[in-house]
Amino acid sequence: MKLTSLCYLERDGQYLMLHRTKKENDINRDKWLGVGGKFERDESPEDCMRREIFEETGFTATAWRYRGLVTFVSDCAETEYMHLFTVTDWTGKQQECSEGELAWIAKQRLRELTLWEGDRIFLQLLEDDAPFFSLKLTYSGDTLTSAVLNGEKL
Numbered sequence: 695m696k697l698t699s700l701c702y703l704e705r706d707g708q709y710l711m712l713h714r715t716k717k718e719n720d721i722n723r724d725k726w727l728g729v730g731g732k733f734e735r736d737e738s739p740e741d742c743m744r745r746e747i748f749e750e751t752g753f754t755a756t757a758w759r760y761r762g763l764v765t766f767v768s769d770c771a772e773t774e775y776m777h778l779f780t781v782t783d784w785t786g787k788q789q790e791c792s793e794g795e796l797a798w799i800a801k802q803r804l805r806e807l808t809l810w811e812g813d814r815i816f817l818q819l820l821e822d823d824a825p826f827f828s829l830k831l832t833y834s835g836d837t838l839t840s841a842v843l844n845g846e847k848l
Contacts, residue, residue, distance in 0.1 A: 696774040699743040700730040700764070702820065703753065703781045708798040710751065711807070715794040721771050726799070726807040729791075730776070739777035747781065751796060752789030755781045762827040764816055769834050780820060811838040815848065 703710040712729050714722040729750040733742045744755050758781040766774040788796065799807065804817055812831035819827055832840040841848040 696772050697733040697742075698730055698774055698776045699733070699739055699746055699779060700728050700776045701743050701747055701755075701758075701779045701781055702728040703747070703751070703755075703784065705782075705798070707802075708800050709804065711797055711799045711804075712750065712791060712793060713795045713797065716791075717793055720793075721768070722810075724808055726804075726809055727813070729796075739779075743777065743779050743781075747784070748786075750791045750793065751786075753784040753786045755784050757781065757783035760826070761820060762816065762824075762829060764812070765828070765830040766812070767830065767832040778816060778820075810836075812841060815841055815843070819843075 709728065711726045713726050714720055715724065717723070729747055730743065731746045731750070734745070737745070739760065743758065747753055747755050758779050760777065761780055762778045764776040764778055766776060801821060805814060812829070812833070815831070816829055819829070828844055830840070830842040831838060
């Protein structure tokens, strides 16, 4: 089981997205995601989120919301529990990311990007300002085979 954070920095109707192109053998290769990564020893979800944002963008998060827990089940990787955040304020200057290219993308254009199919579900929940949620996404390869929101199959 892997614990991760996934963060969407918001400004002016856009999210800061990461196009994962630089790491070899990356399950997320060529997909667009928020920023984030694996927990380090003794980190809380917020600790991980803040560290990953700083490492990948150069920004220090100062205002955020913990939005939900996404359970990612795959036949190609170990089960992952992603702690999902939106970030509305930060300090610092944007830097290059070692994992891919960062770009500010209008929220209404996100669906044009190469995303995990399940990401479309939680991005809509974020857009709808849904209360804290638990979303379980099950994949066979890149194909979403099941989505369960707060215990109810979608």
